[in-house]
Amino acid sequence: MRKxxxxxxxxxxxxxxxAATAQAGTRGSKVTTVTLSGWSSGPDEDALLQQVVNNFNxxxxxxxxxxxxxxxxxxxxxxxxxxxxxxPDVFYVDSSVAGSWAQQGVLQPLNGYIKSSKYDTSKFFxxxxxxxxxxxxxxxxxxxxxxxxxxxxxGMLGQAGGRAPTNWASLQKVAQTMASKDVTxxxxxxxxxxxxxxxxxxxxxxxGSLSNITSPAAAAAVNFYVGLMNKGLATTPDKLGSGxxxxxxxxxxxxxxxxxxxxLPYMKxxxxxxxxxxxxxxxxxxxxxxxxxxxxxxxxxxxxxxxAWTLLSWLAGKQGMTQWVSxxxxxxxxxxxxxxxGRQAFLSAAPFAHGWGFGNPHFSAAYTVMNNDLTAxxxxxxxxxxxxxxxxxxxxx
Amino acid sequence: MATASQAAPAxxxxxxxxxxxEAGWGYGFVAVPIVxxxxxFVYPFGYAIYISFFHWGILGKQAGAAGTFNYHAVLHDRVFxxxxxxxxxxxxxxxxxxxxxxxxxxxxxNQKIHGRNFFRSAFYFPSIASSVAITTIMxxxxxxxxxxxxxxxxxxPWFQSAGTAIWSLVGxxxxxxxxxxxxxxxxGLQAISTDVYEAAAxxxxxxxxxxxxxxxxxxxxxxxxxxVVFGIGALKLFDQAFIVGxxxxxxxxxxxTPVLYxxxxxxxxxxxxxxxxxxxxxxxxxxxxxxxxRLTVGRQEAA
Amino acid sequence: xxxxxxxxxAEPFIPGRARSAIARKAFFYVVILAVAAVFFIPFLxxxxxxxxxxxDSVNVHLIPHPWTSSAWRAIWTQYDFKLYIKNSLFLAxxxxxxxxxxxxxxxxxxxxxxxxxxxxxxxxxxxTLMVPDQLxxxxxxxxxxxxxLIGSFSGYILINLVTATNLFFMRQYFLTIPKDFEEAAKxxxxxxxxxxxxxxxxxxxxxxxxxxILQFQGTWNDFFWPLILFxxxxxxxxxxxxxxxxxxFTYSTLWPQICxxxxxxxxxxxxxxxxxxRYFISGVVSAGVKG
Numbered sequence: 001m002r003k004x005x006x007x008x009x010x011x012x013x014x015x016x017x018x019a020a021t022a023q024a025g026t027r028g029s030k031v032t033t034v035t036l037s038g039w040s041s042g043p044d045e046d047a048l049l050q051q052v053v054n055n056f057n058x059x060x061x062x063x064x065x066x067x068x069x070x071x072x073x074x075x076x077x078x079x080x081x082x083x084x085x086x087x088p089d090v091f092y093v094d095s096s097v098a099g100s101w102a103q104q105g106v107l108q109p110l111n112g113y114i115k116s117s118k119y120d121t122s123k124f125f126x127x128x129x130x131x132x133x134x135x136x137x138x139x140x141x142x143x144x145x146x147x148x149x150x151x152x153x154x155g156m157l158g159q160a161g162g163r164a165p166t167n168w169a170s171l172q173k174v175a176q177t178m179a180s181k182d183v184t185x186x187x188x189x190x191x192x193x194x195x196x197x198x199x200x201x202x203x204x205x206x207x208g209s210l211s212n213i214t215s216p217a218a219a220a221a222v223n224f225y226v227g228l229m230n231k232g233l234a235t236t237p238d239k240l241g242s243g244x245x246x247x248x249x250x251x252x253x254x255x256x257x258x259x260x261x262x263x264l265p266y267m268k269x270x271x272x273x274x275x276x277x278x279x280x281x282x283x284x285x286x287x288x289x290x291x292x293x294x295x296x297x298x299x300x301x302x303x304x305x306x307x308a309w310t311l312l313s314w315l316a317g318k319q320g321m322t323q324w325v326s327x328x329x330x331x332x333x334x335x336x337x338x339x340x341x342g343r344q345a346f347l348s349a350a351p352f353a354h355g356w357g358f359g360n361p362h363f364s365a366a367y368t369v370m371n372n373d374l375t376a377x378x379x380x381x382x383x384x385x386x387x388x389x390x391x392x393x394x395x396x397x
Numbered sequence: 398m399a400t401a402s403q404a405a406p407a408x409x410x411x412x413x414x415x416x417x418x419e420a421g422w423g424y425g426f427v428a429v430p431i432v433x434x435x436x437x438f439v440y441p442f443g444y445a446i447y448i449s450f451f452h453w454g455i456l457g458k459q460a461g462a463a464g465t466f467n468y469h470a471v472l473h474d475r476v477f478x479x480x481x482x483x484x485x486x487x488x489x490x491x492x493x494x495x496x497x498x499x500x501x502x503x504x505x506x507n508q509k510i511h512g513r514n515f516f517r518s519a520f521y522f523p524s525i526a527s528s529v530a531i532t533t534i535m536x537x538x539x540x541x542x543x544x545x546x547x548x549x550x551x552x553x554p555w556f557q558s559a560g561t562a563i564w565s566l567v568g569x570x571x572x573x574x575x576x577x578x579x580x581x582x583x584x585g586l587q588a589i590s591t592d593v594y595e596a597a598a599x600x601x602x603x604x605x606x607x608x609x610x611x612x613x614x615x616x617x618x619x620x621x622x623x624x625v626v627f628g629i630g631a632l633k634l635f636d637q638a639f640i641v642g643x644x645x646x647x648x649x650x651x652x653x654t655p656v657l658y659x660x661x662x663x664x665x666x667x668x669x670x671x672x673x674x675x676x677x678x679x680x681x682x683x684x685x686x687x688x689x690x691r692l693t694v695g696r697q698e699a700a
Numbered sequence: 701x702x703x704x705x706x707x708x709x710a711e712p713f714i715p716g717r718a719r720s721a722i723a724r725k726a727f728f729y730v731v732i733l734a735v736a737a738v739f740f741i742p743f744l745x746x747x748x749x750x751x752x753x754x755x756d757s758v759n760v761h762l763i764p765h766p767w768t769s770s771a772w773r774a775i776w777t778q779y780d781f782k783l784y785i786k787n788s789l790f791l792a793x794x795x796x797x798x799x800x801x802x803x804x805x806x807x808x809x810x811x812x813x814x815x816x817x818x819x820x821x822x823x824x825x826x827x828t829l830m831v832p833d834q835l836x837x838x839x840x841x842x843x844x845x846x847x848x849l850i851g852s853f854s855g856y857i858l859i860n861l862v863t864a865t866n867l868f869f870m871r872q873y874f875l876t877i878p879k880d881f882e883e884a885a886k887x888x889x890x891x892x893x894x895x896x897x898x899x900x901x902x903x904x905x906x907x908x909x910x911x912x913i914l915q916f917q918g919t920w921n922d923f924f925w926p927l928i929l930f931x932x933x934x935x936x937x938x939x940x941x942x943x944x945x946x947x948x949f950t951y952s953t954l955w956p957q958i959c960x961x962x963x964x965x966x967x968x969x970x971x972x973x974x975x976x977x978r979y980f981i982s983g984v985v986s987a988g989v990k991g
Contacts, residue, residue: 441836522910
């Protein structure tokens with residue numbers, strides 16, 4: 001046993017020395033390598049983006065793009081790389097953290113490149129581009145977006161009269177009919193996430209806004225949202241045995257949910273037999289919705305900024321984006337690119353959608369406070385007014 | 398215990414030489430570990446202490462003079478207090494449970510029972526799976542209408558309710574670590590000479606008394622190890638709390654832990670100075686507790 | 701503790717004792733079988749789900765409806781699990797081996813060799829357990845980046861050469877070995893290395909087994925550091941855990957594939973466990989004393 005141990009140890013040392021010399025390969029000097037990174041939202045998305053990147057490589061022979069997905073804590077992995085001054089050249093930035101990353105100085109302002117290449121940014125939807133703009137400085141181009149829409153189980157809607165609700169009053173009425181007929185067999189008519197990333201849409205519908213969150217309009221919206229739960233017409237996904245409302249819809253535990261474009265591929269692959277319709281988000285005093293969007297941004301510490309800019313501008317440009325949205329996995333963020341059919345319920349929200357994140361550097365910190373308070377309000381252990389004042393001070397930093 | 402025969406008293410110079418040589422070997426044996434720990438633990442911790450007195454962002458020092466403002470912010474933060482309360486409840490719940498479970502399992506499979514290998518593998522199973530996999534599976538089983546609730550006829554979302562979240566985590570982690578604790582106690586049990594048991598059998602000592610008066614005390618080095626390592630591990634709870642609470646520490650801060658607090662300050666708010674201050678506070682707490690353990694359970698140990 | 705010769709204790713004959721003994725034994729086996737079943741169920745569920753279709757995978761029952769091996773085929777073809785297993789195996793073997801050597805020597809030194817500052821250094825070792833990974837992530841990562849150790853396995857191996865847990869454990873174990881052995885070795889004129897190699901190591905077989913099992917598993921299941929060190933730009937270095945993470949998406953979890961991957965991930969650890977757990981034999985120490 002001991003002799004074997006000795007041999008094994010000797011081999012181990014040899015192997016460790018070998019490993020120390022293993023390095024990633026390098027390319028010839030005529031071709032610039034640009035690294036592109038993002039997270040993974042679905043197996044089809046990864047494959048599609050790789051295809052788009054391959055097309056770029058073919059049409060731009062002097063640039064080679066290395067695309068790699070970060071399959072885990074994207075924020076932490078990126079932060080570590082920023083701190084080590086060794087980030088990927090082009091990468092995703094979620095609108096909710098764009099403000100903080102810009103403030104930390106890790107994003108390259110794009111205004112100079114826009115000017116020198118005479119890039120036309122007017123084609124981007126203003127609210128989407130605005131999510132990545134601080135003052136007059138642009139820190140990224142939105143690559144796609146999705147607002148919230150209302151998804152309703154067709155069979156259950158039929159049992160409640162067959163007409164999809166269009167405003168708060170009709171929403172409540174339809175839910176009441178559904179509840180009295182127990183269409184969900186023990187579930188609840190509406191699934192509501194205990195999440196400001198859904199409830200905030202209702203605040204805008206009531207005429208409120210995040211910048212003035214302590215207004216009576218905002219309080220009215222929260223009271224309506226939580227009120228639906230107190231009236232037994234709605235509940236949170238965990239009480240329906242689900243991780244999120246999409247799962248509740250699939251399991252037949254909820255008839256009405258409010259989710260974005262991402263619920264479509266999910267339902268198709270996981271619950272293909274559930275018949276549901278996609279309807280525009282309800283309105284109240286006005287239309288109100290949230291725009292969830294992600295940008296392509298350039299690293300301040302990138303060593304190949306010009307080549308990276310070429311990639312970025314192409315991906316977010318008409319050509320790249322047309323290929324990206326061709327499978328309907330996301331909606332185009334440019335007005336000169338058409339979405340595939342069947343997405344009208346989402347596209348009609350464009351005029352009312354507010355970019356989630358709002359360019360506020362304190363947003364991601366405030367978001368945690370916001371949601372913890374909301375779960376307390378839903379449980380009845382905190383008042384709405386107290387939560388709204390917490391939110392207001394958290395957003396100021 | 399057999400006594401070593403003493404050689405005739407050696408001259409003082411060679412005794413000193415022997416001691417120097419032993420010290421040399423001692424340092425030699427611990428050299429590499431100490432260097433590794435120094436580089437990858439002591440230096441980063443020293444760095445953390447340094448930046449805890451500044452405003453510190455991703456790219457380094459930000460404007461503002463040095464001061465204890467970060468410590469002030471952390472110690473007066475209601476959320477940090479909740480995190481401390483949660484982790485205290487969690488640790489007091491999980492550590493005794495882990496030790497009891499692990500020791501029981503070790504005792505069971507240390508005997509000559511039929512299918513010993515099978516049982517060893519079965520008891521070790523929950524510890525094998527990665528924490529992400531097992532937590533996801535358990536989240537599924539303990540859903541509001543998952544397998545567990547089907548059996549006991551309840552509808553409580555065990556991991557998602559503010560009241561039951563921490564205790565569900567206690568149950569989950571005690572179960573998954575019991576296999577690991579079992580292995581450590583198994584190893585410790587092997588070191589107890591069978592002579593002890595034979596002597597006890599000769600005296601007609603019952604099984605329970607043999608365990609309590611003989612086995613249990615002889616496992617003291619193992620107890621100290623398990624208490625310290627798993628106690629510290631409990632105080633550093635992060636993975637499962639993150640998965641269960643979705644990283645926000647919710648619902649309503651029920652899954653807030655000190656390490657989650659540090660993590661969010663660092664990687665969500667980019668307030669590295671404050672995160673470092675919280676880390677130093679946590680370290681002081683853990684260090685004090687460990688020192689107490691060392692002075693009580695870990696006494697009478699040194700060679 | 702005196703050396704004694706073993707004497708089989710004669711049991712007095714008491715009527716009825718045989719039957720109650722059997723009843724107690726039966727009860728004992730029922731209980732531990734039930735416990736084993738509870739411990740096994742999640743694994744059974746994982747195995748079963750790996751043979752389900754995606755729509756069926758969200759259901760609770762243990763029998764797939766319909767039965768399909770598409771998840772297994774997808775794992776093998778779409779994802780490079782052969783490479784991931786190779787990488788994980790390499791890291792686990794190297795890290796376990798290094799830990800074995802360094803913890804063995806270090807643990808022995810802390811338990812039995814006298815050197816000034818020993819208790820203080822040991823406190824330092826314990827101290828490393830109290831620093832959470834999240835706190836030391838940035839300084840460690842910046843250090844490894846500056847030394848160009850990010851795009852290869854070397855960085856990971858370097859920071860995992862030895863852990864305080866293993867060192868602490870070996871020390872505790874060496875403390876329980878009676879000093880008779882070393883005194884005997886000293887009389888024979890053996891130095892620390894010889895004593896360690898010929899005497900302490902064989903006596904520490906149960907501890908070594910425990911360390912091999914647990915460290916192999918720890919490295920195999922490690923997700924955090926491989927993610928940070930290889931997770932971006934180095935897909936050729938991916939471990940099994942990173943491969944599994946490829947199957948986790950925000951809004952569409954491929955349960956059957958994840959379960960199939962998890963089964964693949966668990967098997968090597970099980971093999972190592974079964975191979976080394978038979979060294980947990982009682983009486984290794986006492987045999988040495990008698991001999």
